[in-house]
Amino acid sequence: MEEARSAVPAPRRLRDRIRSWRTVPVHPLLFAAFPVLYLLAHNVEERISWGDALRPLGLVLGVAAAVFVVASAAYRDAKKAALAVSPLALLFFSYGRASAALEGHRLIGVAVGRPAVLLTAWIAMGLLILIWTARARRWIPELTKVLNAVGLGLVLLNLATVVVYQANVRHAERAAINASAAGLQGTLPDRDEARAFQRLERRAPPNIYYIVVEEYGGTGALRDLFGFDNSAFVGALRRRGLYVAEDATANYPRTSLSVASSMNLEYLEFLTDKLGPSTGDTRPLDDLTKYNRMGRFLKSIGYRYIHVGSWWHQTKQSPEADENIVFGGHSEFTSALFDTSALAPVGNEDRRRTEWKRAQFQFAALEATEKAKGPLFVFAHIFSAHDPYVFDPNGRYKTQDQYDDRSRQENYLDALAYTNRRILELVDTLLSGPEESRPIIVIQGDEAPYENVDAGSQNLQAPLLKQKFSILDAYYLPGGESAELYPTITPVNSFRLIFSKYFGARLALLPDRNFVYRDRQHLYDLRDVTDQVQAAISGPH
Numbered sequence: 224m225e226e227a228r229s230a231v232p233a234p235r236r237l238r239d240r241i242r243s244w245r246t247v248p249v250h251p252l253l254f255a256a257f258p259v260l261y262l263l264a265h266n267v268e269e270r271i272s273w274g275d276a277l278r279p280l281g282l283v284l285g286v287a288a289a290v291f292v293v294a295s296a297a298y299r300d301a302k303k304a305a306l307a308v309s310p311l312a313l314l315f316f317s318y319g320r321a322s323a324a325l326e327g328h329r330l331i332g333v334a335v336g337r338p339a340v341l342l343t344a345w346i347a348m349g350l351l352i353l354i355w356t357a358r359a360r361r362w363i364p365e366l367t368k369v370l371n372a373v374g375l376g377l378v379l380l381n382l383a384t385v386v387v388y389q390a391n392v393r394h395a396e397r398a399a400i401n402a403s404a405a406g407l408q409g410t411l412p413d414r415d416e417a418r419a420f421q422r423l424e425r426r427a428p429p430n431i432y433y434i435v436v437e438e439y440g441g442t443g444a445l446r447d448l449f450g451f452d453n454s455a456f457v458g459a460l461r462r463r464g465l466y467v468a469e470d471a472t473a474n475y476p477r478t479s480l481s482v483a484s485s486m487n488l489e490y491l492e493f494l495t496d497k498l499g500p501s502t503g504d505t506r507p508l509d510d511l512t513k514y515n516r517m518g519r520f521l522k523s524i525g526y527r528y529i530h531v532g533s534w535w536h537q538t539k540q541s542p543e544a545d546e547n548i549v550f551g552g553h554s555e556f557t558s559a560l561f562d563t564s565a566l567a568p569v570g571n572e573d574r575r576r577t578e579w580k581r582a583q584f585q586f587a588a589l590e591a592t593e594k595a596k597g598p599l600f601v602f603a604h605i606f607s608a609h610d611p612y613v614f615d616p617n618g619r620y621k622t623q624d625q626y627d628d629r630s631r632q633e634n635y636l637d638a639l640a641y642t643n644r645r646i647l648e649l650v651d652t653l654l655s656g657p658e659e660s661r662p663i664i665v666i667q668g669d670e671a672p673y674e675n676v677d678a679g680s681q682n683l684q685a686p687l688l689k690q691k692f693s694i695l696d697a698y699y700l701p702g703g704e705s706a707e708l709y710p711t712i713t714p715v716n717s718f719r720l721i722f723s724k725y726f727g728a729r730l731a732l733l734p735d736r737n738f739v740y741r742d743r744q745h746l747y748d749l750r751d752v753t754d755q756v757q758a759a760i761s762g763p764h
Contacts, residue, residue: 246364248305253374255287258316260381275556302363307356319563338568410729417524420727428598430662437609439668441693448690456643460697466705468712471696476676481669483508485714486515500748509537518543521600531588531603538604548588550581575613579620582607586645590652607642616640661701668694677742685759692756
């Protein structure tokens with residue numbers, strides 16, 4: 224027998240082994256992994272760590288393996304069980320996408336996108352899959368081979384997309400950061416120069432608070448386009464000694480661009496030079512924000528950098544910070560994956576309540592820093608006035624049903640009313656000490672609500688430009704230094720002015736400009752629309 228077996232050529236024995244493995248039902252694990260890898264590959268231009276992806280991938284594979292074992296026992300046939308598990312995995316992870324596609328659609332008067340309707344349809348399809356599998360007899364080995372090949376191909380294709388992209392962008396990311404570090408127009412002082420300037424001015428280094436409130440629109444835009452009078456809030460800020468720039472505008476109508484620019488005191492044309500206009504890669508913006516020039520400079524002259532993080536990857540934490548204060552919860556990637564699954568309706572309230580708690584946690588964390596030993600630089604990015612709009616005007620939790628009963632604009636204004644109250648409470652806390660120890664405070668919208676604006680958006684009509692570029696921009700500058708602030712200041716100049724006034728930096732103000740990008744895939748193909756924005760802001764009310 225051994226002689227007969229050895230007489231079979233080695234290549235043939237290898238082919239026989241490969242053929243036998245092709246019928247092993249591994250495709251349930253491959254099809255379970257596919258949605259995770261697909262989401263990773265299609266968000267490859269965002270800053271998503273392998274750790275963020277590997278945790279849900281491990282969970283999904285574990286659940287798929289457990290379901291496969293149970294199905295194998297029920298069917299008493301592993302190949303038949305696999306034929307049930309693979310389509311069920313795809314059905315499970317297609318629910319969220321179907322829900323988004325069908326939202327607002329009706330069939331015979333029925334809102335087919337509602338969870339009750341869609342989940343019923345998904346359960347019915349799952350039962351049909353189980354019944355069909357139970358009756359399947361023929362073609363099971365051939366179907367196993369086909370599904371193994373298809374599943375493996377899908378996994379490898381998405382893995383290759385991620386690996387190739389990451390290998391190609393590393394050099395460009397670092398080049399962009401290096402260009403930013405070397406390209407500042409003007410000079411920042413070193414520690415000795417900053418201290419000498421402060422001694423000359425007879426002042427101690429003040430604590431500095433930079434608070435970015437997501438999608439907080441300017442007073443004029445809120446009045447003209449939303450019918451909302453925000454003058455009481457603005458008046459309250461002014462009574463507390465803050466300067467509010469009435470005609471302030473965002474430099475960019477996208478958070479990733481806006482925050483990277485303001486925290487590095489520079490426009491972003493250097494990224495176009497380094498990366499080219501034909502990319503939507505946000506990783507350089509992510510690095511520019513995490514390793515921002517503002518924090519690096521202040522640390523170099525003796526400040527302690529406290530970063531109050533958001534849920535969003537770009538401002539969640541900073542490796543440069545001495546302390547990162549971050550509310551718990553799922554990662555951005557895990558939440559996005561969850562939203563594609565059939566569990567989305569079940570966990571939606573839990574995710575909404577998490578965001579309700581997060582904003583309150585951030586405001587409380589900011590207030591707590593008032594007692595910390597300085598000098599401090601404190602940064603926070605707060606999403607209390609951003610979708611999913613979880614606050615009523617009094618700060619109470621707004622359920623999904625309550626949200627659904629109101630328009631998007633009403634939900635936004637409810638959240639804005641709560642945000643106003645918390646900002647005033649925060650300002651009161653930060654200014655509660657003696658006048659000589661009061662901090663610098665900058666409270667600024669990164670962009671206004673809520674439509675995206677690119678070079679092709681509705682031909683850049685004036686109402687849309689006003690809605691998206693007009694922002695809240697408020698300053699408390701101790702020692703009467705607000706005299707040089709002006710109504711049309713933009714975020715790129717905020718800390719150029721502050722660092723010059725308080726630390727002797729030689730940073731001339733840049734022209735206040737506004738840019739749009741061509742589209743999401745051409746993020747650095749920037750077009751100057753300053754004249755159009757200013758005409759929209761100053762136009763008839």
